[in-house]
Amino acid sequence: MQALAQQQIVAAPVKVKTSQQQIIDQIHHHCQQTDTVIMLHGSDGSGKTTIAELFLEQASNYAECAFITVNERSTPDRLRAQILNQLFGTISLSDETLSRQIQRQTPLKHAVIVIDNGEQLSESFLAECVAAINQLSAVGQKVSIIIAADSRWAYQQKPAPHLRLQGPVMVEVQPLNKDEQVRFVQALLPEILQRLWNFDRIHQFLSTINGYPGEIQQRLQLALATQAQRYKEDTAPADSAIDEPDDDHVKLSQTRVQNKGRGIRLRYIIAIAMFISLAIVGFINKEQLTDWFSQTQSVPATAESPESAPEPVKAEAPQAPVELPSFEPLAEQSLALMPEDLAISYREALDDLNRVAAAENDPRELELGLIKEPKLAEAETVEPAAAPPQRALQTDQVMAADPQHFALQIAIITTEQLLTEFRNDYDLTESTSVYQREDGRYVIIYGDYASLQQARDATSELPQAVQQMEPWAKSFAAMQTEIAAPVQQ
Numbered sequence: 001m002q003a004l005a006q007q008q009i010v011a012a013p014v015k016v017k018t019s020q021q022q023i024i025d026q027i028h029h030h031c032q033q034t035d036t037v038i039m040l041h042g043s044d045g046s047g048k049t050t051i052a053e054l055f056l057e058q059a060s061n062y063a064e065c066a067f068i069t070v071n072e073r074s075t076p077d078r079l080r081a082q083i084l085n086q087l088f089g090t091i092s093l094s095d096e097t098l099s100r101q102i103q104r105q106t107p108l109k110h111a112v113i114v115i116d117n118g119e120q121l122s123e124s125f126l127a128e129c130v131a132a133i134n135q136l137s138a139v140g141q142k143v144s145i146i147i148a149a150d151s152r153w154a155y156q157q158k159p160a161p162h163l164r165l166q167g168p169v170m171v172e173v174q175p176l177n178k179d180e181q182v183r184f185v186q187a188l189l190p191e192i193l194q195r196l197w198n199f200d201r202i203h204q205f206l207s208t209i210n211g212y213p214g215e216i217q218q219r220l221q222l223a224l225a226t227q228a229q230r231y232k233e234d235t236a237p238a239d240s241a242i243d244e245p246d247d248d249h250v251k252l253s254q255t256r257v258q259n260k261g262r263g264i265r266l267r268y269i270i271a272i273a274m275f276i277s278l279a280i281v282g283f284i285n286k287e288q289l290t291d292w293f294s295q296t297q298s299v300p301a302t303a304e305s306p307e308s309a310p311e312p313v314k315a316e317a318p319q320a321p322v323e324l325p326s327f328e329p330l331a332e333q334s335l336a337l338m339p340e341d342l343a344i345s346y347r348e349a350l351d352d353l354n355r356v357a358a359a360e361n362d363p364r365e366l367e368l369g370l371i372k373e374p375k376l377a378e379a380e381t382v383e384p385a386a387a388p389p390q391r392a393l394q395t396d397q398v399m400a401a402d403p404q405h406f407a408l409q410i411a412i413i414t415t416e417q418l419l420t421e422f423r424n425d426y427d428l429t430e431s432t433s434v435y436q437r438e439d440g441r442y443v444i445i446y447g448d449y450a451s452l453q454q455a456r457d458a459t460s461e462l463p464q465a466v467q468q469m470e471p472w473a474k475s476f477a478a479m480q481t482e483i484a485a486p487v488q489q
Contacts, residue, residue, distance in 0.1 A: 393434040405448055406474065408455055
């Protein structure tokens with residue numbers, strides 16, 4: 001039971017739930033229909049980051065995507081560099097606005113930019129994002145910017161109604177419904193604890209929770225930790241009673257040890273007394289013992305009788321050599337002496353042997369045997385199928401990967417020379433993979449993970465300089481869609 005109480009919560013696999021997909025569908029609609037910033041807002045633990053990443057995975061089917069996270073060290077020039085790196089593969093720091101730098105690149109059909117932790121954004125860069133959408137839409141460049149942030153900060157960015165200005169589109173993250181909450185708790189619980197948490201207990205646990213995934217996970221972790229602590233306190237007195245015996249038990253054990261030592265010493269004294277007594281008795285009766293010993297050793301030797309002498313061994317006469325019967329080869333006349341069935345089978349075998357022997361000497365028989373074998377027509381020769389073209393770098397491995405797994409996308413590079421320089425500069429040649437998209441550009445990815453959360457946690461394994469580029473989790477299904485058709489090297 002103590003081991004049961006110490007179990008940790010197993011991370012639940014990240015899957016799109018029905019209520020989350022409804023929010024994602026709203027974001028897709030606004031990206032296609034509106035030209036303004038989209039605010040994905042909600043309270044802490046509502047799952048904004050998860051929804052943003054799931055949306056980005058689906059949006060990669062129709063747009064070029066970038067995902068960045070804002071922190072205290074994020075300056076406008078660094079944010080621009082991260083966005084341009086993920087969209088176009090360029091690496092540069094410039095003071096020019098985001099709109100001007102995007103216009104200098106190859107035009108994109110649709111660019112989708114997701115900015116997480118938006119409450120850390122400066123007012124100047126937020127205004128720059130709004131201006132970029134307006135300026136690029138005027139020249140026919142479709143750009144959508146989604147900012148995930150806290151609800152309080154998001155509503156502060158809405159312009160006053162009397163100004164009659166177009167503000168950001170507000171998309172609020174709603175809690176999971178009751179059925180989704182129950183399934184989420186069951187997925188979080190370790191398998192050994194799932195049988196102890198029935199539906200009534202889960203519903204009682206969820207009665208005081210708003211229903212956001214992060215809140216459920218945090219509260220469940222606290223509940224299991226509290227349960228483990230209570231069990232430890234309940235079992236502590238029993239353990240101490242076993243580990244610390246009282247004084248009576250100690251005295252009794254000491255008495256038993258002393259008595260055992262006395263018994264061993266008494267046995268040694270008795271054995272020594274018996275040995276000394278035997279030695280004294282032997283010394284007193286020394287003469288009698290000597291006579292008895294000499295009588296037992298002097299045994300008269302008896303003469304052997306002639307009858308008991310062994311008989312001499314008679315020399316055997318040499319035997320005449322045994323003549324072996326001579327065998328003559330079987331001829332046709334000797335077959336009459338065999339049984340009828342055996343003679344028939346032998347005749348057939350004899351004919352076959354004669355024919356094979358003749359064939360070895362007569363080349364005509366060989367030609368006859370070849371004529372009997374079926375010949376393949378020369379026109380029926382099948383040419384081997386052409387091998388499928390090999391894709392560049394690790395593109396084939398990406399196509400063969402599990403579509404449900406995830407990897408970290410680090411950068412998009414336009415040329416192979418820049419790709420080599422980038423991987424060498426950041427020491428990523430051995431640890432990363434590269435696939436080539438249908439448009440010819442190269443994408444650098446890291447790892448292969450079974451869930452989205454595992455891919456996020458793997459960011460800490462990358463070098464510090466690469467972590468600052470904000471790599472984002474991406475499914476292999478989205479990568480395989482980008483590859484689409486074989487790319488010639």
